Amino acid sequence: MSNPAWESDPTTRHEYRWWDGEKWTEYVADDGVQSLDHLTGAENLEPPKNRRARASGAAAEQDSLSSVQPVQLASRTARFGGRLIDLAIYFLLTLVFLLVLHFTDVKPIPVDDSYDSDAVRDYAESVDGLYWVPILFSAIYEIGLTATRGQTFGKMATRTQVVRAEDLFQPEWGRTPRWGQSIIRWALPAVLLIPAFYLPYIGEILFLLCYLALMWDRDRQGWHDKAARTLVVSKP
Known part of the structure; x- marks a missing residue:
């Protein structure tokens, strides 16, 4: 569907949420610090759309996260x-x-x-x-x-x-x-x-x-x- 990436959190609870290419995950980030915020399944979130240009500071922060893959909990x-x-x-x-x-x-x-x-x-x-x-x-x-x-x-x-x-x-x-x-x-x-x-x-x-x-x-x-x-x- 799309490439895995840190996208603006569609729930608005955080700055970024990890999109794994098919679905939104529980991995989130605020001010460059990653954490977990599990989805309930009732949010009905849409896939990420084309992102508009961000301010230079926000863009730099997002770029710094782009190379960081979230830690995957063992199944x-x-x-x-x-x-x-x-x-x-x-x-x-x-x-x-x-x-x-x-x-x-x-x-x-x-x-x-x-x-x-x-x-x-x-x-x-x-x-x-x-x-x-x-x-x-x-x-x-x-x-x-x-x-x-x-x-x-x-x-x-x-x-x-x-x-x-x-x-x-x-x-x-x-x-x-x-x-x-x-x-x-x-x-x-x-x-x-x-x-x-x-x-x-x-x-x-x-x-x-x-x-x-x-x-x-x-x-x-x-x-x-x-x-x-x-x-x-x-x-x-």
């Missing part, structure tokens, strides 16, 4: 695809861990009538603490890669990246989250699972809602994103 499909890949990695490594246990001194209790309560107690003592190993792995995997690269292997595969929300549309945008943000981003879903040990299904539901929240959130943030003040964007 919900890409985000869930990346999460599924990460979960598959967790599953495979946990399986490897269990196989290692099988061929070491930590053996499952044989299912027959030959063992008694002492055998059960000895087995419980032998595996005490081992259940935390997969959780520790997930923490190292998620926190380490997010803080150093902004990407887990799942996000690398889906070309998405975690960035600091406060950097959005700023010259330094794209910085990886701080270590504290990365820890919070991993810890919140893990903490939400704790009730599962005491109340059936409650922890699992909270865990799922933490991620499903990005389906209806306008900035596509899950609860963990909001708590850590991060966004997930498409990586060029």
